[in-house]
Amino acid sequence: MKKTTFNQAFIKVFALIILCFTAFSFTTKFGLDSYEIYLNNKLILKQSVNQPLSLRVLQLDKANENDQLRITYKHCTLKGAGTDRNIVLKDEKGNTLKNWSFADATGSDLSMVISVKELLLLEKNNAHHDLSLHYTAKELPKEQLLASLHMK
Template identity: 65%
Template structure:
């Protein structure tokens, strides 16, 4: 009788292990969308989209008019990572688009989207006292993604 219980326990354990290994052996190709924001080629903000909500505030109070802001958004579902029909927009606290930049489809490994800090400074002066935010959208992400609040 004890021999039968041992065999049943062994069979159940073997079945559970086999099912577990089988279930975890099928990995998804999908990872995480991520983005980096750099000022003059120095990364100042890096974020994975599904990370817990945090205060993503882009501090540009030390930026100069001639500086350049680079945004690199990587889609997890695309082989080379770059989206198509990409755009960056600045919105006010009510969700109104104040300015939008359209970018050509990326070729090669450099798919940074470059914005002149001077353009952002002009927007900030024109909309003093309002909370401004930077948003990304592409054909692969038509609803868009808020990247950061803007503090100039």
């Protein structure tokens, strides 16, 4: 009698272990979305999305009109760039001032490039507003604040 009870308990535990291994083998591996912002080829901001809130302010006051802002956003679930990517410039009220659309990334270059000259012009035309850059993509349920701009 004891041998039968032991065998049943062993079979139940073994079945539970197999069930757990099966269930966990199909879960997706979650990581962190992250992004990097470069002024030309110099890294000026690197951030993981769920890191503690930082001041994420882009200091572009020493930027030249011929410079380029290059943004690379990596999605954790894709291990690469998203699709239907946009960088949006907004004021403090959430009004969209400019929307840059980017083609889906192919190959190893995931960057989205914005002319600093264009940013400087937009900042000049909206001098009394706080401006910020946001990222959107098909894979991102809501837009992600990248950084506030400081160009004065």
